[in-house]
Amino acid sequence: MHAIRLHAFGPAENLTYEEVPDPVPGPGQVRIAVAAAGVHLLDTALRKGEQGPLPDPTPLPTVPGREVAGTVESLGEGVDGRWLGRPVVVHLGFGPGGYAELVVADIDRVHEIPANLDAAQAVAMIGTGRTVMGILQFARPGPDEDSVLVVPAAAGGIGTLLVQYGKNAGATVIGLAGGPEKVALVAANGADLAVDYTLPDWPAEVRAHLGDRQATHVFDGVGGDTAREAVALLGPDGRHIVFGWAGEGIHDGGPYLVEGLSTEVLRLPMLEMAGGPDPIRTLELRSLTEAAAGRLVPALHRFPLAEAAAAHRALENRGTTGKVVLEP
Template sequence: MHAIRLHAFGPADNLTYEKTEAPEPGPGQVRVAVEAAGVHLLDTALRQGIRGPSPELPALPTVPGREVAGTVESLGADTDPAWLGKRVVAHLGMAPGGYAELAVTGTDRLHEIPAPLDAAQAVALIGTGRTALGILAFTTVTPDTVALIPAAAGGIGTLLVQYVKHAGGTVVGLAGGPAKTRRVEANGADLAVDYTDPGWPARVREFLGERRVTDLFDGVGGATTAAALDLLGPGGRHLIFGWSAQGIGDTAGPLLLDEAEQTRRGITQVRTLGPAMLRQVGGADPIRTLEVAALDLASRGVLAPAVDRFPLSGAAAAHRALESRGTTGKVVLEP
């Protein structure tokens, strides 16, 4: 089979398209003929040797990638034969191996792909979709919600816009440049604003009139967040899920106000990722709960992930595009 391998940490060009041995499924595992593999911002950090939120760096050489969708073409020992031939999607967990024509995973990680979805959309939902719904678990979206969503043209932002609009709320979406703001507007946002324009906060205030932002869905950080916080009204929630403007390896973290300043403004800042999300969702397997919910909402037309497709051999180009913010939606490799 062909796969993308990383032999040394460094630039995107270190990702090489090679012929390599196919992985063999073990007991309780399946081998998937991959139709789509997800690319995550974390992948770009690990490629550089930056641990970021990952507990450790992968051993080299490695085949990156942790999200795959395709057809089950081989079974390991003691694996339910009913899986053979099914179209499935899976998050591989901490085991890499997704950037390949074939990938192995346990049946406990598999989901059947709902009929309306293609493999690339399913990959977007198993990672980006579950994260978006996990963030939304920290608030209740109603027709009174006024959501401000930086990076609204991105993978998570696209889904947040759709969810809030489906619930009847008002969405102000921020994006960089005219092309991305047009996509945000086409996705249903009530107002799409170019955050590279220094006057963008005034445009938002003019649009909202007497209303204030109730929920700031923030994966950006930096100057954009500082300006957005001034638009958040009393009782508002600042839901933090990243700080991409600073880079994934930045140790400064998100823009956090001290408790006294939060009280003065009457707002609440919440870091939504990691253990906090698992506690908020609850249940025996909160991650799987979110994955099932994301696939279900997409099958019913509530969510429609945006996907940027690259050939598997173009993994280096996909990484460069993601790092330069040249993508709109979930980045996916297709063998």
């Protein structure tokens, strides 16, 4: 099979498209012919040698990627034969291997893909959608509290889904994006106001739109000056929910705190608030269910598997919209 391998930490060019041995499923595992593999911003950090939330440093060489969807084409010992040929999606957790034509996964982590979703959509929901479900545990905005949501990076994978969720809940949604093309996508996604945060007067545009209202929530996956200005739009009981810091301004893994505001930082253990015997799987199921029902529709930015380096560069340079997906 072909896969993307990383032999040395460093720039995106270190990702190489190579022929490698086919993986063999062990007991309780299946082998999946991959139709789509998700690319996460965390992948770019790991590629550079940054450990991030992973418990151990990544051993080299490695095949990056932790989100895949495709068709079960081989079964390990003890796996029910009914899985053979099924379209499935899986988050591999801390284990890499997703940027490949074939992937082995534990059967107890696998989900069957709903009939009305394709592989790329399923990949978006198993990782990015799962995170959105986790974020929304902190705040489920709705019309009863006259919610006003501010979503920085609203053209990204998570931002796209948060805009949709907010509109479905009856909230007013302000979507921030960089540049006119992304702003147009945010507007088309249903935001009440789509604003270009690269323009110096964007907060004034938001205030003019809101009149005497103030923001009730800032869903912050960006950090830096954009998030600081967004937080300044919050009312006295506003909530600042941090789930990433792609920009500058948050250091040492902690948020910048604003006096008088509720600030929550989403971390992996907090995803376990979902409850049940397997909280992470609970969130994955919720995410796939929302997509299957058409309530959440992921935006996708597709690259061929062989162009994984280009996908990483585009993601790091904020040249992507929606969820970045590799397709063999």
